Amino acid sequence: MSARMANSSDANIGSACSHEYRVSCDTCRLSQICLPLALNGEDLDRLERIIQRSKPLQKNDLLYREGAPFESIYAVRSGAVKAFRTTGDGREQVTGFYFPGEILGMDGISSGAHASSARALETSAICAIPFDSLERLSAHLPGLQRHLFQLMSREITEDQLLITLLSKNAAEERVATLLLSIARRNARRHLSATQFRLPMSRIDIGNYLGLTVETISRVFSRLQKNGVLAVDNKEIHVLDNAALERAANLGT
Amino acid sequence: MSARMANSSDANIGSACSHEYRVSCDTCRLSQICLPLALNGEDLDRLERIIQRSKPLQKNDLLYREGAPFESIYAVRSGAVKAFRTTGDGREQVTGFYFPGEILGMDGISSGAHASSARALETSAICAIPFDSLERLSAHLPGLQRHLFQLMSREITEDQLLITLLSKNAAEERVATLLLSIARRNARRHLSATQFRLPMSRIDIGNYLGLTVETISRVFSRLQKNGVLAVDNKEIHVLDNAALERAANLGT
DNA sequence: GGCCGGCCATGACACAGATCAAGGCAGCGT
DNA sequence: ACGCTGCCTTGATCTGTGTCATGGCCGGCC
Structure with a gap:
């Protein structure tokens, strides 16, 4: 188990070997439901340039760990990921499942550290998007800024649906x-x-x-x-x- | 009850009579925990100019209603507010309580319509912040943009805490x-x-x-x-x- | 190929919290 | 002052889901 954890973690994603895994948003069939949704042409290029891809995560690999410094948000390209937080007594609470085209990791923005962990449920390809670059870019691209606000807002409304489900159903x-x-x-x-x-x-x-x-x-x-x-x-x-x-x- | 609802609603907030309720962020003793936190001097003035204040809500008045067009987010200046969504069968699920200095209404950003309703729990003064102005302003003020991202992210992590609480405790x-x-x-x-x-x-x-x-x-x-x-x-x-x-x- | 460990299914039983019922109290309108 | 209405408390009982126990299955590994 600890062996598995060792070869996982943030370090993988965003590491130097991205040339091996070159796929562009242009040719990604998820572009219409993923981050690029709001962009085109030159603007898309600028987003493209900050996105980091790395070798796929294997089943059970950690994408990021609760408490680790927040640097990027992540888009699922293939596979599936679960996000979870660990309660004080060591049990875990799964807070979401993420499928291709979906974005996760936004809960780390507020404190600068990830508020949850994320683990691959099967072999998964992930795009990492460094948040400080994204933030700078979005100040120049109103469409992107708005899209980010919307993504986070959607996460909020989905969490509220889960709250209702847990509370009433x-x-x-x-x-x-x-x-x-x-x-x-x-x-x-x-x-x-x-x-x-x-x-x-x-x-x-x-x-x-x-x-x-x-x-x-x-x-x-x-x-x-x-x-x-x-x-x-x-x-x-x-x-x-x-x-x-x-x-x-x-x-x- | 319907009489109460009639004199509530978005129309109150943001209406023309704001001169009556002039209070500035400068003098608001909540400024260090509220939106202005990230700003000072001239930047604060610019925020100040878009904020709308109106006469206090009475107990049980609606601040906004689920499904209504999303225009503003709201800061509680005094009193207390509950946010809730109505389930298909008419029951309600309270999703949060908001106290002075706290911001609500961000769940409306993603779809352009409020995903929940908000009701005053007691007589409450509220600042309305038109979101399109805020969005434009934040593209010029990186500190404000970041603060907004953080606010939304915090809402996400708090919802996740509630999810965990409901699920495990x-x-x-x-x-x-x-x-x-x-x-x-x-x-x-x-x-x-x-x-x-x-x-x-x-x-x-x-x-x-x-x-x-x-x-x-x-x-x-x-x-x-x-x-x-x-x-x-x-x-x-x-x-x-x-x-x-x-x-x-x-x-x- | 066979063993082992994790995952899944199903039954018997227990219990936390829901439901039902009754009564007290405070605030408000008449 | 009165009664009404909504809110709160407390007790008795019921029930959905947890807990515990058992066994089957599948997939990985020696």
């Missing part, structure tokens, strides 16, 4: 809501909204939703028994989307 | 954590951290913490019986701060 509603969220985000990337593989374990799902693994298991079984889903381990097939939405019962 | 831990948070914020304003009046009802507390009123009541009674607090309705006296921190058990 029963186990089945929480699970159904998460599945619908993943389905919707898949659709945004032109992937199937009805058939997909969950990159995270039941443990992570339970942790994120404030439930135990056993409860997650039971809910999956029940949804399967009722013909809403076909579940084969991490492989999910939504058989009756309307029923899933009914099960989510306003969770969004 | 028992009733007593949640209540103790909220009390400690309020105490800490009082201290920041040079008020007592051990004796204060809660501006919100038990109902709001329960709603915020994902618990029922009855449970809140029982926890207060228990903490009182154990000599941790003296509770007289909304008046709280922290008798044993160490015990309260133990009760919070890592919540903060």
Whole structure:
């Protein structure tokens, strides 16, 4: 375990070997849902020049660690990442799952140190965007500044949805809501909204939703028994989307 | 109730009569914890000129309503405000309490419409800061831009703390954590951290913490019986701060 | 190829907090 | 002054989910 941690960390990302992993925002098929969304032509070039890419993270590698100096925010290019914070007694609370085209790490801005950690759920390619450069750039590009404000605002509203979910909804509603969220985000990337593989374990799902693994298991079984889903381990097939939405019962 | 709503709303704030309520950031004793924190001299003047003040909100007045066009963020000058979102089935989820010197409304940036509503818990004076002006200003004042990013980032980390609290902590831990948070914020304003009046009802507390009123009541009674607090309705006296921190058990 | 460790499923039981019910109290409008 | 209404407290009971225990499965590693 400590061996794994050793070859992970911020040091990887943003290190010198970026020539090996040259991919440009131009040719990235995520550009329309990712940071470049607000930019074009020369402005995109300027963003491009500050973005750092590095060799892919392996499953379980840390992208950044709670308490580490905040330097960059990160865009997921492929794979999937979970963000989590460690509570005083050493347990962890998963605060979000991040899929390709999504940005994470913004919780570090306020204090200058990351307020959470992030770990790859599977082999993942990540773009690191040094925040001080981004900040300087955004002072000159109103569209970019606005986009950053919007990204952070969206993170806030999504956290508030999770707060509501945890505070008001029963186990089945929480699970159904998460599945619908993943389905919707898949659709945004032109992937199937009805058939997909969950990159995270039941443990992570339970942790994120404030439930135990056993409860997650039971809910999956029940949804399967009722013909809403076909579940084969991490492989999910939504058989009756309307029923899933009914099960989510306003969770969004 | 509808009468109350009618004389509330965004229209009040930002309306023409601001000459009546002239107070400047210069003389506001909150300036060191509020937006002006990052500014001085001429820059402060420029911020000053875009801030709008209006007549105080009365208890239960709405500051803004979920779905209304997003135009401003708001700073609490006096009183207290709760933010909440309404779930599909009409129940509400309180997402935060805001005290003097604190900023709310940033969840509206991402979609251009407020993602939550805000209501005065008692008579409250509020400064409205039109966001498009603020955005333009912050492109010229790097310190302000950074401060805005930090404010939003702080909102994110605080939401994540609440998520963790809801997901992992028992009733007593949640209540103790909220009390400690309020105490800490009082201290920041040079008020007592051990004796204060809660501006919100038990109902709001329960709603915020994902618990029922009855449970809140029982926890207060228990903490009182154990000599941790003296509770007289909304008046709280922290008798044993160490015990309260133990009760919070890592919540903060 | 077989063993081992992590993950997942399912059942029996326990418990924290929800729900239901009843009553007290304070503030407000008439 | 009165009664009304909303808020708070406390008790009795119920229930969804946690906890504990067991066993199966899959994938990695020797």
